Amino acid sequence: MRDWGGRLPTGDEAEILEAIRRRAHLPVGRGLALGIGDDCAIYRPRGAREDLLFTTDLLLEDVHFRRQTHPPEALGHKALARGLSDIAAMGGVPRFCLLSLAAGAGADRRWIDRFYDGLFRLARATGAPLVGGDLARAAQTACDIVVCGAVPRGTALRRDGARAGHAIYVSGRLGGSALGLETGTGKAWARHLRPQPRLALGVFLRERIGASAAMDLSDGISLDLHRMALASGLEAAIEPPPRFPGASPGQALHGGEDYELLFTAGPRITVPARFETIPLTRIGVMRRGQPGAVYLSGQPLPALGYDHFRGSR
Amino acid sequence: MRDWGGRLPTGDEAEILEAIRRRAHLPVGRGLALGIGDDCAIYRPRGAREDLLFTTDLLLEDVHFRRQTHPPEALGHKALARGLSDIAAMGGVPRFCLLSLAAGAGADRRWIDRFYDGLFRLARATGAPLVGGDLARAAQTACDIVVCGAVPRGTALRRDGARAGHAIYVSGRLGGSALGLETGTGKAWARHLRPQPRLALGVFLRERIGASAAMDLSDGISLDLHRMALASGLEAAIEPPPRFPGASPGQALHGGEDYELLFTAGPRITVPARFETIPLTRIGVMRRGQPGAVYLSGQPLPALGYDHFRGSR
Structure with a gap:
């Protein structure tokens, strides 16, 4: 979501994203089937039968949630769910995830443990094991989920495929x-x-x-x-x-x-x-x-x- | 880096990371050659001749940089350089990157453009095109880079391979x-x-x-x-x-x-x-x-x- 939805046109966000997309200069024929402009980027590994889907999603304190009202387990769940939803949108099956967490002032060790409780529960249920990430301290909590999924080569659902009459x-x-x-x-x-x-x-x-x-x-x-x-x-x-x-x-x-x-x-x-x-x-x-x-x-x-x-x- | 360096033992960070690693429950035989515990995670796509390397790195205002002293071009460069350095550490060749950017109060449109100037310049020079990411507003600037690299199957350099006498x-x-x-x-x-x-x-x-x-x-x-x-x-x-x-x-x-x-x-x-x-x-x-x-x-x-x-x- 908000995954650089490419040609989305309303407001400043769309304008910034379009400028980024235009400048990204994606090379052709290096395994990139789709870059900025959909729920996920699509990468085609050499010789592989599957296309890999990649999405990243930020979850930010005081933007997407408030510490006072959102339990940490729910945030761990939601961080991953947002990424998985992008994989679902393209018809993908999850393969793995990575999580970068900047733990804010209010996020103590117990908070962090509970955050991962929620994330691991959904990761197990959906087959998206956590394989890496980053961890840091910051003033406010911010996390970024990366999810990789897969579809048989060339079959990913995209947002640009609708035809008149559909x-x-x-x-x-x-x-x-x-x-x-x-x-x-x-x-x-x-x-x-x-x-x-x-x-x-x-x-x-x-x-x-x-x-x-x-x-x-x-x-x-x-x-x-x-x-x-x-x-x-x-x-x-x-x-x-x-x-x-x-x-x-x-x-x-x-x-x-x-x-x-x-x-x-x-x-x-x-x-x-x-x-x-x-x-x-x-x-x-x-x-x-x-x-x-x-x-x-x-x-x-x-x-x-x-x-x-x-x-x- | 700080990429959940797995079994690193000093201080609270190491303890938290070790707890995360133990709980990650990586399944065997699903294409994951190496999970939490090195510069990158290693994923082996089905049928592919290459292993894919994945790393994520946070770059946070007032933690890793200050807006007053660090020009935005340098931050865009550095965000990507940190991820590329993890790919280099495993002997990898960059394939693509994704960037999630939470733009802080001081990061106006011009700042964002200059940030991407720095990122795109290094991305072109190293063959790591930007294929996606996320963009949001926040109180402080935070960015998370994801870099994918590749090595011939089974050849990634790891940190656990040293032997006595080396x-x-x-x-x-x-x-x-x-x-x-x-x-x-x-x-x-x-x-x-x-x-x-x-x-x-x-x-x-x-x-x-x-x-x-x-x-x-x-x-x-x-x-x-x-x-x-x-x-x-x-x-x-x-x-x-x-x-x-x-x-x-x-x-x-x-x-x-x-x-x-x-x-x-x-x-x-x-x-x-x-x-x-x-x-x-x-x-x-x-x-x-x-x-x-x-x-x-x-x-x-x-x-x-x-x-x-x-x-x-």
Whole structure:
């Protein structure tokens, strides 16, 4: 998420990222299948049957969490979950992770142990062993997760693969994380604290559905769908997405950190109503038009999702 | 570096890292050749002829640098150089990098551009294109570099490969970075600001010399040699290492961030006095004894190098 979503255009963040992307000068033919501009970078090792996916995600005190309200186990879980969600978005299977942790003033030895409790639990459950990282002291806690995943060569789901006429789907119900952040209680708060990366769903979309595009919902569907539409050179027309119980329409449209999957599929593909216990809902269609434009029930939908460099939320 | 140097034992940092390492539960036979405990983790992609090396390194405002004194270009350079130095330590060739940047209050758009100027310049010079990362706003600037490198399968230089009777060598002259940090001027300051990762030397040590162990000097030779000796189950006996012009004996022994290479070679191996313009100096020998103990001119040498969790330097 916010993984240098390449051509995302709103606000200062997009502008900075675009400038970085333009300057990155990726060499061709050295094993790099995809650089800056999607949930993960794709690397093709020489002679290997698999493509490797790489993503990094920051989790910062007083930006993404507050020490007073977020238990360390939940932060360890969430740090890894954010990276795994990017792997899920491309249909990948996790291979390993690395974690860099700058432990802030309030993060004592016990805090650090509990942080790793949460991280190791999710790492074991998802097959993403921790193989390295870095550790330092700092004024505020900051961590950066690196996750490597794998897909059979050439099969990674990307955000630029949607075509005109393809249906738009979303997994789960949206706005739960934003609601939880507001209320601090109940299932919504649990959802905010311990998001579940949709790894099995991602593999299902790649292997069984043949989704044409996919990405994870980290910054709110208004912004993330805009990014997908822009990457695919299309505009998107949707109806209101399913809402997490109690979430407002605004939370469902603009709230971040749901970590559900947004995907598209060709018009002849049958997408089931559920995958395991997760509802899969058709919310609209991609069509020719202004690349990146999103319409909700026929009205333009502003991309109000989370942008670090706009400073609003 | 400080890359969870595995079994390093001094101070609280080592204790925390050891606890993390014990809990990491690395699965066997899933392509992981080496986890926590060296400069890089090693991953063996299925069917590939190469092993991939991964390292992450934090660079933190008011810990590793101050905004008032460190130009942003130098920080971009240094962030990447730290990661590349870990790749060099294992004899690797860089493949790509990712960067996560939390831009602090003082890091405006111009600062960010200049930071990337420094990073891109070194990335181009060393063949390590930037393929992704993360970007966020925070109170203080923090960045985390991820570098991937490669070596032919099974040939990575490790810190645990030294044997009794193997000679100990160091590249370059030590203490320059610590001296530069103290004086803020001249060649030592340039050395502190823009360390040169010893990539070509690392490949030379792996391909031509057949070094038995290698690591980079990031935290001071007193601590880093201790780590290598401990990893190899030996003790080390050395004479004073060559000093950077003007550096004190203490700076040469305990000063961090020289990013030279420390390596060992069997007694029958001839190591040239220079590689390109870099002096290679035999400073001592590994021997049976107390694992991890280091002796300087016959006297025990305390491991006073940099430890984040001891808080001393």
